[in-house]
Amino acid sequence: MLRKVLPAVIKTIGIVIIVGLAVSWFALLAAMFYGSPFLDFVLPGRAFFSYLGAFNLFMIIGIPLFSIVLGILRMFFQTRLSKGWRTALGIFWGINIAGFFLSAALVGKEFEFDGAVTKVNTPLDITSDTLEVSMFSKDYDTLFGIDDDHVKLTENEFVFDNIAVSIKRAEGSEFEFIQVNEARGISTQLAQELAENIEFDYRIEGSHLFLPAFLEVTKAEKFRVQEVNVTLLIPEGKFIRIHRDVARHQGEIQKKDTENSVWASDGNVWVMEDEGLVCVDCD
Template identity: 25%
Template sequence: MNKTININLANTFFHIDEDAYIKLQRYLDAIKRSFTDSQGKAEIIADIEARIAELFSERLQHERQVITSKEVDEIITIMGQPEDYLVDEEIFDDAPKSHKSTSAKSHKQLFRDIDRKYIGGVCAGLSYYLGIDVLWVRLLFILVTVLSSGFGIFIYILFWILVPEAATTAQKIAMTGEPVNISNIEKKIREGFDDVTEKVKSVDYDKMGASVKKNSKSFFDSLVSVLMFLLKVLAKFIGIIVLIVAAIVLISLFVGLFTAGTIDIWGAQPWREFIDITVNAPVWLISLLTFFAVGIPFFFLFYLGLKILLNNLNSIGNFAKFTLLGVWLLSIIGLISLGIKTATDYSFNALSTETESIAHSPLDTLEIRTVEAIGLKNRYYRDSDFDIVINDGEKMIYREDMEFRVEQSPDEEIRIEIEKKSQGRNYDDAFERADDIEYSYKLENNVLYLNNYLTTDYKNKFRDQEIEITIYIPENAIVRFHNSTYYNIDGHIKNNMNYYSSGLANHVWKMDNLGVLNCLDCPVEDWNDENDAANKEADTLQKTDSIVKDSVKIDSVTLKNQ
């Protein structure tokens, strides 16, 4: 049974075994004696105690764990024996003597250098970690900020939040990559005094404290060490890949949000017009929800990459984690809701029908032509389904989606029936959008001019609006399809030539009593050529069948003879 003691070391509370306490007390007393006449003794002792407290904290798995002699021995091994670093003023008069050290060169740790900071010390800290001049790091941040439309500022703030500052002497030493021991702590503090002589500054404390202890390792220990090293290298490589990919995605989202999503810095963006005209939601809201829905997971990937590369990275905290998770869930729910709402806007179909009589004599040939938009050539936006045009300063949806067909009239009048079709979230909404479609035609000198396009107000959005026209002509009426109707003729018009759609163009047709159009100017050889082709095909099949039968007979005779 061992007695435990509660101690306060550098304002940190520890439970320590009595034997360990005695050993630690003797160690600290020896350190104090070694710096009896040293300038800055109090600061040196305080930083050494802070470093020891930090090492103890790293080794504790929970707050009630008791520090034993084993932990104290480990700390002494890292920090070094006080007699190894005892500095005598007489040494400075001659060549510095070599002393043994128990610590080897340690790895650099990333901290913010507040001593050389302009803003937060991020660039100064990175210059130590990367081993390059701080000026180049600052220029790199400026370059990234300019090329990424301000994303460099976001990266800088992120490092400012996540990377701790080098507040203690031990952290400042770890930032440079030097081992945090008594020698370097003393050296760092001495450098901070203005009255330290150049002689003291020139002392090579690394050589004075160099004490290399070689530990024998077995073959298997060496193999394990090599494997662990390779795994660490692989982990660092994966961390770099994750960091780069996440950074590229975040930069893209950042640029998309603050240049195209909310501000027209680069002018009107076609994809913005497409979203605005097809989705019933503001573009800035969709951009913001997309930024959070995609950006937050990649932010955590970015943080994971930093965590793999930097061991001393600050945690963002549970509050920030749960806040980001909540924002991400709300963004996902928002995008799903918008998707459902947009799909609902296309769920119902409705049509608005207008029928008018045409003042035209059935004895005269009626010519049908289609006309293009003359005053709407300058398109604000072009798409495969619709365009956006400016008419008298107002935005309009423009679409070339019109088909017409010809059927027999039940009486002696010529009529035109216009069906306007649209989709909507319900029947009333779809009918209202269909009714708002603007379409016109005119009859002039026995020529019926049909617009090959439709228009509707921009606020109606694009909901697959289209026009279908039916022209009713009486029996024996003659109609001619002009060449301009080539792409607008319906493919189901009954005719005696079995022409399909565009084939009816550039011909004159007469309506019979069965509702079938009979061609008056189609070449007769067309019909004869079709009959000849059919007859030739029948003759070929008949000859082939005869040859096959004869072959079978020959084979039968051959078999009998055998």
């Protein structure tokens, strides 16, 4: 009885493994399909190299999976691929490895240098002793449902939240706002130009500072890891109210309070003392 059942069980296990590997391969293919529009923002006009690299990566992973499937077929079903086909697969795999590293090198050069530009360094024109800070964003018509708290993809824009907010003590008696833009590029000059062109349209209403929650990059502008670093300087003895939506943009915090987290604030008020922030109304 066991001799009759065991081969069937082994073959079933083999089939399950093959199906699992096939599902993994198609999942990789689906991930590459949904991620492919992003490549148009990396090398606009030259996306061929990005697509070639993605295809090479797919084959680099896929051919070994296919070889495992062939091994299972040979083990359980006594089928065998000819030596010529095995050799051809090996050569094709090697070509894809070479193609992937060539594409990676070409794309990597586009990110080789970094550049930073101080866009804003100015006092904030508010009369209150309390600066209130929150984020704002707009609705996007996204592709393939690529829409979460960190990344969004539309037909014409790559949207991401590469924004950091730091809070430190001011030397003077005024609230101050410093904005430093950063980007990468094929040269330092180009990186600085890309950093200079980052749009970051914050606004002030009374004593309330609204910061954009996302940066937007078009295909013409290219994605080069653009980043905006905002530093808020708070005078000693004055206050800052921090909304919860600022938490995921945390930068450096000068803080004296060891019991409460600035980034856990949900509208809490903090006072700037000589050594840093202290929460006024935290439970």
